[in-house]
Amino acid sequence: MSELPFDAFSGTASYIANDSLTRDVNAAIALQRPLLVKGEPGTGKTLLARAIAEALGMPLLTWQVKSTTKAQDGLYHYDVVQRLNDSRFGGGDVGSIRHYIKMGVLGRAFRSEERVVLLIDEVDKADLEFPNDLLHELDAMSFHIPELDETVSAVHRPIVIISSNAEKELPDAFLRRCVFHYITFPERELMERIVRVHYPDVTEGLLEAAILRFYEVRRIAGLRKKPSTSELIDWLFVLVSGGVPAEKVAAAVPFLGTLLKQEKDLDTAKQRISWS
Amino acid sequence: MFVHFLYSLRRNGVPVGAQEWLALHDALGKGLVDSTDSLYGLARAICVHTEAHYDSYDVAFVECFGGQDWIELKEALQQWLENPVPMDQLSPEAFQALTGMSLEELLQKFKETLEKQQERHDGGSRWVGTGGTSPWGNSGRNPQGIRVGGSGGGRSAVQVAGERRYRDFRTDVTIDVRQFKVALRALRHLGKEGREELALQPTIDRTCKDGGEIELVFEKERKNTVRLVLLMDSGGSMAPYARLVDRLFSAASEIGHWKSFDHYFFHNCPYNRVYSSIERLEAVQTAEVFTKHPAHAKVVFVGDACMAPWELTAVGGALSLWDRNSRSGLEWIRAFREHFKDIVWLNPEPERYWTHETITAIKREIPMFGLTVDGLEGAVRHLRRGSLAARRGA
Structure with a gap:
């Protein structure tokens, strides 16, 4: 396995990361520990993994965690039903269990011939014990398949990125093994750079007015869900494709529904925003 | 040498254990720390596991490095190291000779060397400076070296930490709520209700009993x-x-x-x-x-x-x-x-x-x-x- 340089990752053309994020990404890679990324929804946690994969030229494997996800799902799945079916109705090589063992995302990441970036997305969605069940597999980068009496070990240690929306607390034992990064909400300057990447042609006036409005909306007290970067980008898309001039954004907030998705938030915002 | 930082973190309520500590040493040994900024960031990424502790971390960081020799030393060095001199390529033999020092030895020697050194130094194999082959300095070439200085981001980490930008994330009660949660979590009784799902083991058992005639068994999933x-x-x-x-x-x-x-x-x-x-x-x-x-x-x-x-x-x-x-x-x-x-x-x-x-x-x-x-x-x-x-x- 070839060692990556310590400054392997520095963002990509379409993903702007601040220094502390790139540093933590590189530290996690160098220390061979999973990087746990937390932050408000819409601050680019999932995109980060994609950007790392792109920057390092590695394939990205994503394990989308759901409330019903079990640790076992990521390792492998023994399709007993298929085997039963084949044994009853013919077809397939029933004699060997091997044909009915299907690798999960983690299994595929371990087996992969080239080094991959593995994203375990929204780890907090699953049961509380889920992260603990993965401790050994992520530590040793291997797991055992009792059905075959075989151990799958990582050919190349994958770069593991884990994202969490902080819906549940994660167990300590799990946290101790991770490099942790909390994505703070971008400040204006960084936000302008991020938006520029997505809309290089947007006029200076519109961009400035929109960002000003955006931070104003975020400052409104009592919002249930503050708009985040992804909402701003959507909003700008609507503004640009709708041909809304900058003066209009400065005077009012058109398409407020793109920024705020909850009815109650919309009401709150309408009361607070200064309509001039 | 960082031990007092460890205890300061613990005193401020950041639950740092040996595992984090070893990881931090590992990181130092890999030469990942090349400035106060990177020390601040890296130690935080490794030792802190929730944004709720960021503020406590900042407090501890200022407490330890707010007027600390080692950092001052590095800051002073930074000026010497601002303009690194390009470096000659090392021969494999010379490279080989430089490996094999443990972190503790390195840090110890680093300090000793600094004490002996009185002036700016570029090139050479012993002193702290730029473009040399001693284990310390900037732009040097040593497989196990300590990098000193380099491009900082203008503001020092101690300054950033001093701003305490993460104060809002503090939730001192979190730990207690979590403890209560852990206790309450034991209060569950898994009953079979809700959606029906395929019960694999009974299905296999029944199918075997029926001599291979597939008999699917469904059971309700278990819910609290x-x-x-x-x-x-x-x-x-x-x-x-x-x-x-x-x-x-x-x-x-x-x-x-x-x-x-x-x-x-x-x-x-x-x-x-x-x-x-x-x-x-x-x-x-x-x-x-x-x-x-x-x-x-x-x-x-x-x-x-x-x-x-x-x-x-x-x-x-x-x-x-x-x-x-x-x-x-x-x-x-x-x-x-x-x-x-x-x-x-x-x-x-x-x-x-x-x-x-x-x-x-x-x-x-x-x-x-x-x-x-x-x-x-x-x-x-x-x-x-x-x-x-x-x-x-x-």
Whole structure:
């Protein structure tokens, strides 16, 4: 396995990361520990993994965690039903269990011939014990398949990125093994750079007015869900494709529904925003 | 050498253990730290696991490095190292000769070398400087070296830490809520209900018994069947414990694994009515609580159980005049105990004061536990007995 340089990752053309994020990404890679990324929804946690994969030229494997996800799902799945079916109705090589063992995302990441970036997305969605069940597999980068009496070990240690929306607390034992990064909400300057990447042609006036409005909306007290970067980008898309001039954004907030998705938030915002 | 930083972190409430510490050493050994900034960032990424501790981390960082020799040393060095001299390529033999020093040795030698060194130094193999092959300095080439200085981001990490930008993320109560949660999580009874899903093992068994004729078996998935009813005393004598009760309430409502979770408030003792808000404005007939919640719901009272004796035993003993009760508080408590099989009382008062006569009277009716993590664990064990007995009976 070839060692990556310590400054392997520095963002990509379409993903702007601040220094502390790139540093933590590189530290996690160098220390061979999973990087746990937390932050408000819409601050680019999932995109980060994609950007790392792109920057390092590695394939990205994503394990989308759901409330019903079990640790076992990521390792492998023994399709007993298929085997039963084949044994009853013919077809397939029933004699060997091997044909009915299907690798999960983690299994595929371990087996992969080239080094991959593995994203375990929204780890907090699953049961509380889920992260603990993965401790050994992520530590040793291997797991055992009792059905075959075989151990799958990582050919190349994958770069593991884990994202969490902080819906549940994660167990300590799990946290101790991770490099942790909390994505703070971008400040204006960084936000302008991020938006520029997505809309290089947007006029200076519109961009400035929109960002000003955006931070104003975020400052409104009592919002249930503050708009985040992804909402701003959507909003700008609507503004640009709708041909809304900058003066209009400065005077009012058109398409407020793109920024705020909850009815109650919309009401709150309408009361607070200064309509001039 | 960082040990005092470790203890400072722990003193400030960042739970750092040996595992983080070894990882940090690993990182230092890999040469990942090349400036105060990167030390700040890297140590934070490794030692801190939640943004709630970022602020405490900042405090500890300033405490340790706010006027610390090692950092000052590095800052001073930074000026020398600002303009690194390009470096000659090393021969493999020379490269080989430079490996094999442990981190401790390196740090020790680094200090010694610094002490001996009096001036800027570029090139060469011993002194701290740029473009050399000694293990320290910038733009040098040593497989195990310590990089010193390099491009900083203008502001030093100590300055950034001093701003304490993460103060808002502080939630000092988190730890306690989590402890309560952990205790409450034990309160579950997995029953088979909800969606039907394929039960693999029975399917295989049945299919084998049928000689290979496939027989699919479906079972309902397992879900927590515990219904929890929390009744909290929000009266005046409970004021000192308001935060504590609040944490318990947060823990119970955040867990979200209940089949149902309801909460009520009362003053001193439940009488004819309980209340659905803490200000006790919206009343609910206590009899309705009995009809709404089945007998197997788990009921948890939280209160200090301290009141005047007549408030507990007299008809019309309720403190509020408009709450004139037709049955005494004690009778209501008995009614609760008779309706609900699994019921406990959590008392925030320290156990040594449980000699007050109304406390002992209530304790006779309902098992009482302290409102502490231990007490809650005991209470949960008691509440579980009912469901365990039911499972054994089934």
